[in-house]
Amino acid sequence: xxxxxxxxxxxxxxxxxxxxxxxxxxxxxxxxxxxxxxxxxxxxxxxxxxxxxxxxxxxxxxxxxxxxxxxxxxxxxxxxxxxxxxxxxxxxxxxxxxxxxxxxxxxxxxxxxxxxxxxxxxxxxxxxxxxxxxxxxxxxxxxxxxxxxxxxxxxxxxxxxxxxxxxxxxxxxxxxxxxxxxxxxxxxxxxxxxxxxxxxxxxxxxxxxxxxxxxxxxxxxxxxxxxxxxxxxxxxxxxxxxxxxxxxxxxxxxxxxxxxxxxxxxxxxxxxxxxxxxxxxxxxxxxxxx
Amino acid sequence: xxxxxxxxxxxxxxxxxxxxxxxxxxxxxxxxxxxxxxxxxxxxxxxxxxxxxxxxxxxxxxxxxxxxxxxxxxxxxxxxxxxxxxxxxxxxxxxxxxxxxxxxxxxxxxxxxxxxxxxxxxxxxxxxxxxxxxxxxxxxxxxxxxxxxxxxxxxxxxxxxxxxxxxxxxxxxxxxxxxxxxxxxxxxxxxxxxxxxxxxxxxxxxxxxxxxxxxxxxxxxxxxxxxxxxxxxxxxxxxxxxxxxxxxxxxxxxxxxxxxxxxxxxxxxxxxxxxxxxxxxxxxxxxxxxxxxxxxxxxxxxxxxxxxxxxxxxxxxxxxxxxxxxxxxxx
Numbered sequence: 001x002x003x004x005x006x007x008x009x010x011x012x013x014x015x016x017x018x019x020x021x022x023x024x025x026x027x028x029x030x031x032x033x034x035x036x037x038x039x040x041x042x043x044x045x046x047x048x049x050x051x052x053x054x055x056x057x058x059x060x061x062x063x064x065x066x067x068x069x070x071x072x073x074x075x076x077x078x079x080x081x082x083x084x085x086x087x088x089x090x091x092x093x094x095x096x097x098x099x100x101x102x103x104x105x106x107x108x109x110x111x112x113x114x115x116x117x118x119x120x121x122x123x124x125x126x127x128x129x130x131x132x133x134x135x136x137x138x139x140x141x142x143x144x145x146x147x148x149x150x151x152x153x154x155x156x157x158x159x160x161x162x163x164x165x166x167x168x169x170x171x172x173x174x175x176x177x178x179x180x181x182x183x184x185x186x187x188x189x190x191x192x193x194x195x196x197x198x199x200x201x202x203x204x205x206x207x208x209x210x211x212x213x214x215x216x217x218x219x220x221x222x223x224x225x226x227x228x229x230x231x232x233x234x235x236x237x238x239x240x241x242x243x244x245x246x247x248x249x250x251x252x253x254x255x256x257x258x259x260x261x262x263x264x265x266x267x268x269x270x271x272x273x274x275x276x277x278x279x280x281x282x283x284x285x286x287x288x289x290x
Numbered sequence: 291x292x293x294x295x296x297x298x299x300x301x302x303x304x305x306x307x308x309x310x311x312x313x314x315x316x317x318x319x320x321x322x323x324x325x326x327x328x329x330x331x332x333x334x335x336x337x338x339x340x341x342x343x344x345x346x347x348x349x350x351x352x353x354x355x356x357x358x359x360x361x362x363x364x365x366x367x368x369x370x371x372x373x374x375x376x377x378x379x380x381x382x383x384x385x386x387x388x389x390x391x392x393x394x395x396x397x398x399x400x401x402x403x404x405x406x407x408x409x410x411x412x413x414x415x416x417x418x419x420x421x422x423x424x425x426x427x428x429x430x431x432x433x434x435x436x437x438x439x440x441x442x443x444x445x446x447x448x449x450x451x452x453x454x455x456x457x458x459x460x461x462x463x464x465x466x467x468x469x470x471x472x473x474x475x476x477x478x479x480x481x482x483x484x485x486x487x488x489x490x491x492x493x494x495x496x497x498x499x500x501x502x503x504x505x506x507x508x509x510x511x512x513x514x515x516x517x518x519x520x521x522x523x524x525x526x527x528x529x530x531x532x533x534x535x536x537x538x539x540x541x542x543x544x545x546x547x548x549x550x551x552x553x554x555x556x557x558x559x560x561x562x563x564x565x566x567x568x569x570x571x572x573x574x575x576x577x578x579x580x581x582x583x584x585x586x587x588x589x590x591x592x593x594x595x596x597x598x599x600x601x602x603x604x605x606x607x608x609x610x611x612x613x614x615x616x617x618x619x620x621x
Contacts, residue, residue: 128502
């Protein structure tokens with residue numbers, strides 16, 4: 001296997017860093033929460049020493065939430081990702097716990113049951129923003145955070161939220177295995193699973209590997225991990241397969257080949273996720289491993 | 291702590307996001323189909339033959355610009371195709387050949403710049419989508435810039451209408467910086483909205499990195515209301531509809547391809563969408579957002595639409611619809 005040029009990836013990320021210390025979604029864009037978290041995680045992993053989380057610790061906060069876009073709704077998924085990032089350092093644990101505590105009170109909307117969708121509409125996991133339905137990606141990130149901090153959060157509340165989060169993921173699994181971004185069946189039609197959402201589902205359910213639905217998702221991902229050829233998809237798949245101790249050398253090779261040439265407009269999240277997936281050991285706590 | 295709505299009970303109507311026609315009509319008492327629209331100028335819609343994607347689509351679209359008197363000289367054009375997700379053999383997205391053809395036609399018409407931009411509603415992985423749909427090859431060959439509207443810089447802007455009750459919405463900087471927005475949908479049935487065309491296509495300008503995937507806030511606030519507010523806020527300058535192969539049945543994702551063989555064009559998105567609705571066997575007066583938009587945002591009434599190119603009758607047909615949408619057929 002040809003190892004990727006990890007320094008090249010690191011440099012590409014560092015070149016995209018803004019003067020305020022954060023990262024936008026691509027070069028020259030305003031600093032945003034999600035790419036900043038991914039870049040911090042990636043640059044810290046495999047580095048000689050842990051990176052500084054200062055930019056995240058000093059991120060603008062309103063009412064306890066990190067603000068991604070002033071005036072826009074609070075993004076719960078990216079606040080969970082920020083907490084997962086903070087959790088990789090001892091300096092960030094207190095703040096991460098505060099965010100996780102707040103997220104225990106966040107619930108997606110519930111809806112009356114209809115014939116349009118097979119899913120259980122009464123289950124309220126986590127939504128992207130307030131006043132919307134529970135979706136897979138925010139549920140995965142918030143569920144993972146709740147599990148990581150289970151011992152630091154109010155016992156009954158965290159147990160309830162973990163239970164609901166897991167039930168939502170089990171309820172929404174696609175019949176082919178894995179997860180769509182939302183439901184799995186609309187008007188009787190089976191929806192398609194996707195690589196990134198399946199990877200996130202597997203990361204969030206890594207402690208439920210014996211469950212048949214999780215096992216089927218893992219099988220689907222092992223079969224289709226390289227079918228979506230992008231830095232984002234393949235790196236998330238590699239991270240998920242890693243936490244399930246089920247690595248795919250062919251996937252790592254595909255990702256390695258894919259990131260050899262970095263386009264000027266390559267997105268920061270994809271670059272950072274690739275660096276994270278391809279780097280070896282980590283400092284402190286691994287953001288995606290229980 | 292941010293207010294959450296735990297335990298709130300949202301009605302089934304909101305959930306399936308189909309706003310009833312009487313409700314919208316009641317909210318807009320002053321607007322009558324074919325009534326107050328007399329205050330708007332008449333609209334022009336062109337239907338231009340393109341039997342397959344193999345024809346010279348840049349020429350078809352350029353001649354369409356000429357027929358419709360479109361002046362693109364010096365304009366910074368943003369082409370907004372519909373690219374939701376990708377599955378082989380389906381007809382979900384605006385065909386990349388139509389996007390490429392439009393870009394070439396815009397340059398030939400004197401546009402100062404042409405940018406392709408989309409914020410897919412279901413998939414956030416734009417690198418994968420561009421590659422899988424084949425659009426990436428055309429972007430590369432034509433040296434066309436692409437902006438991922440889901441991950442662009444954003445600015446909060448006031449909402450143009452007020453149907454959603456949202457005061458403002460985040461919109462991508464690239465969209466706001468362009469001065470000629472062309473909505474380029476794939477003509478499809480939609481299992482909640484009836485039809486998705488140039489107006490519904492504007493859901494793609496709402497940034498997923500702010501609102502999530504799908505852009506669920508738009509469903510919760512009502513699909514019809516959101517279509518109306520986005521059209522009023524974005525105010526697209528033109529529409530180019532890929533109706534060479536459309537989608538019928540359980541659109542916008544799970545429907546079946548249906549060849550129609552034309553490209554629809556026009557400056558009034560309401561007129562373009564109403565014309566496309568008539569062609570596929572829907573009555574625009576029974577599609578809530580078109581009914582409400584008539585006279586407010588454009589002309590849906592056929593008596594106020596002039597036609598160029600082919601007549602509606604050449605392509606008129608009846609698309610397969612899911613049972614819940616069959617009430618939209620003419621009496």
